[in-house]
Structure formats: C-alpha cells, structure tokens
Amino acid sequence: MTSPSSRRRAPRGPLSAAATRRVERPAPLRQAVYEALLELIVNRTLAPGQHLVEAELAAHLGVSRQPVREALQRLQTDGWVDLRPAQGAFVHTPTEEEADQLLAVRGVLETYSAKLAAEHATATDVKHLRKLQKAGEEALASANVDRLVKANADLHAAVATIGRNKVLSEMIGLVDRRVRWYYTPIARPRSRDSWNEHADLVTAIADGDAERAGEVMHRHAEQTRRTYHDHKTSEETVDSD
Amino acid sequence: MTSPSSRRRAPRGPLSAAATRRVERPAPLRQAVYEALLELIVNRTLAPGQHLVEAELAAHLGVSRQPVREALQRLQTDGWVDLRPAQGAFVHTPTEEEADQLLAVRGVLETYSAKLAAEHATATDVKHLRKLQKAGEEALASANVDRLVKANADLHAAVATIGRNKVLSEMIGLVDRRVRWYYTPIARPRSRDSWNEHADLVTAIADGDAERAGEVMHRHAEQTRRTYHDHKTSEETVDSD
DNA sequence: GTACAGCTTTTCGTATGCAAAAAGCCCTGC
C-alpha cells in the first residue's frame, strides 16, 4: 500500500528550504495533509460525492492512514466532507438550500465585520485596504480569474482583520471559503460592479462611518445572493461575489 | 491500562434494545469520547489550562488513545482545548477579550436568527415556544439554576431551529455553548429580566414581526454583554444571559 | 430470467508499538 520509499517525514527539499521551515513549525504533519486535501477538494480534483478511501489518500500523500484520518475528521467539522459512520469519507455535496443559507450567514457576519472595521480602522489599515483595492483593479484589468478571486478574498479578509475580532475573523474565513467553493464553478467574477462596491466600502471604512460601511457590505452581500439565484433559475454562467 | 473487560463494541443489551439502536448509530466511539470530555470540561472537572494527557484520559474512559486523540482534535477545532504542537492538549483558558468577542458574535447571529424565526414561525412553532417560555418561568419559580440554564438554552435553540437555517443553527449552538461556559462560573441567571425579554421575543415572533424580533434579541444580547462587563469591573456575582 | 442467500473483498474503527521531541531532574563545575 504505502510505498516503502517514503519512510518517516520528508525532508526531501534542499537544505535551504529546510532551514527556512525549521524555525516555522516542528512537525504538524496532519495539518499538511489537511491543507493538501482541502486544496484537492477546492480545485475539484476530488469531486463532490466522491468516496475518499483512507488508504488511497495515504499512499498518494506518502503517509500512513493516521494523519489522513485526523485530517478527514477536521475536514468534516469544517463542512468539507461527510463522514458516514462505518463507511468512510465522502466529499460534501452542497445543496442549493445549504448554499443559500451559507450566503445568508456570510452576509450577516461580513456586515458586522464591516461595521467593526469602520470603527477600528487606522490610517495604516486604510492604506492597506487601498492597496488591496488597487490590486483588485489590476487583476480586473488583466482578466485573470484566479488573481481576481484571490484579490477578492484578500480584501474581505483584510476587512475582517481590521475589525479586531478574532472569533469573527475565523468564522468568516471558514464560511467565506466554503461559499467560494460552492460558487466558483458556476460563476465568473462579477468584476466591475463588485469592485465598485468594494471601493465604496473602503471609503466608508476610511471615513469611520460604521453605519454606512455596514449598509454597503449588506447590499454587496445581497447582490451576490441575488446573482446566485438568478443563475440558479437561468443556468447560465454568471457573476460571482 | 485499558481494562480487558471492555473489548470491542458493546451489543450487550437485549435484542430489543439493540434493535432500537441499530437504526440510530452503529458505533461512533470517538463521538462518545468527545461528548464525555466536553462534559468534563464544561462542568469544570477539567480546569482551564490543565494539561490533558492522552493516556490518562484513555485509561479513565476505558478506551485506547486513538479515539481520545480524535476527540481532542475536534475539541480543538471547536475551541475547547488548545493543541500545542508537540506537547499535547490543554483545556482552553478564555480571556476577557475572547469572551467579549464571542458575546458580540453571538449577538449578531442570534439577532438574525430571531428575524428568521419571526418570518418562518408556524402556529405549532409558536406553541412550542410558549411551552418553553412556561418551562422557564417555572424553573425561575423553583430557583433551580440548572433547570434555568437548560430552559434558557432550549428556548434559544428553538428559536434558531424555527429560523430554518441549519448552518446558522449549528453555529449558534457552538458559540452559545462556549459563551455559557465562560459565563456560568461567575454568574447567576439574570432571571426575571431575562425571561421578560424572552416573553417579548416570543410575542414578536408570534406576530411575525421580524424587525421587532430582531430588535428585542439585539437588546437582549447587549444587555447580557453589559452585565458581563459590569461584573468584570465589580467582581461580584452577577446575572447571566 | 430473477431474486435471494451465503461468501468474498474491501474498508473502516480501534488497539498497540516504536521513535522522536520536550520536559524535568540530577549531577558537576565554578
């Protein structure tokens, strides 16, 4: 099963690479597996509904079943896989209903996040936001979808961070990533409109206007939700976030 | 170490009992461990900051280290323990800051939950809420703290359920339980005021008035937060929820 | 030709074993 070539941990890289990581982390191998599997799920290498066999994944990743199991369990609690009792892990298949519920929750959380950001933003924070906004505009101009998606995520994450509520930030991170997963395959970035709204948001935060920042984010979220529903009925490729 | 008496799963009961459980769960032992540990943490048998040694827990619960490990990992992702890289699990020690952030998030989520409940509540739902309200009043009269805490949790959970958003319900469940954990040791149920507010909430939901339900819940949450801060400064035993 | 029963295969769930890292302790040197 597991290839005998990969015994123990894998310090395969050159020494320089090893040195850079030496100060970082001792050895959370299960987390590496978690991230690897999450990446495979998000980029659809592992399709929704697919049965994930522990031994296969272990062999593919060059580790034993144990870290794989632990990663799968965490993936379950984060909503990426379903762990059927005596049958193993299956990549979660999102339903329309669940996607809508997630979008709704995300909207609520992000609206609050925007308010907090407006209340707490420093000059440095605003500077950072404007930089991210600019990066988004550039990605928009380059028509690079991946860059656009990343710029979008970065901006929202930055707003959450500025809000200074770690609990909230983590939740938004989880919800956001799942929403994007459900949403990406059927969607092309809403682009222009979306980044205009982002600009309004940044301005409101820069002004310290919590009420307005909340409103802008709420509308932004509702717009996304509407776009999603429009797609649902028309089955065409539509905008995202 | 592990007592040899408890080998394998336990279909010890008579066939009738086995039949009733057969449809329920096959054998999620790790979940039983999760719940057992969570109970021990919540009721302070395992104190915040305490080092949890896998082997000890395993011996105490009569299982091997494996299910204990898996339970600990899930406890970490749910915020109950901190898993220091090569050092094991420690019961999470809540900080003032974190408690406040949790209270804030809970307020936002529950406010939205109340709105949804008002929009979706059926006559049966309202009936159920009134029953829980009544149970709360009775617990209040009996001055039984445990019953009061449970009645409170039940009512909030029921509101979340009525909202028909499972994602939201689960989140509220997690956040709520943690808030109560932080909160309970220093607090006695706020009782009278709290249940008056609950009554207003139920009425608003019964009227299908989402706006008002949201406002009431928001005030309810803010009141809790204020009470918490009052305690923080005065260090006296104060109200809860 | 189809349905059911029994067997085989696959895969999970749990237990155990082993090596490495961290913590604690003791001993030595100054």
Next chain:
DNA sequence: GCAGGGCTTTTTGCATACGAAAAGCTGTAC
C-alpha cells in the same frame, strides 16, 4: 550556593496490526 549541561522520563506523533462491519459478487433455487 548557583548555573549550566547532559541524562532520564514522560508524552506526543506517526506507523502498523488486527478484528468487524458493510458492500459487492457469485452461485443456486425457483
């Protein structure tokens, strides 16, 4: 008397082993 270094002990992290349950398949009976 105190600080530092090395050894021992403890505990985690990963790997492997084994038993049980579920799924799938095959053969037989009707």
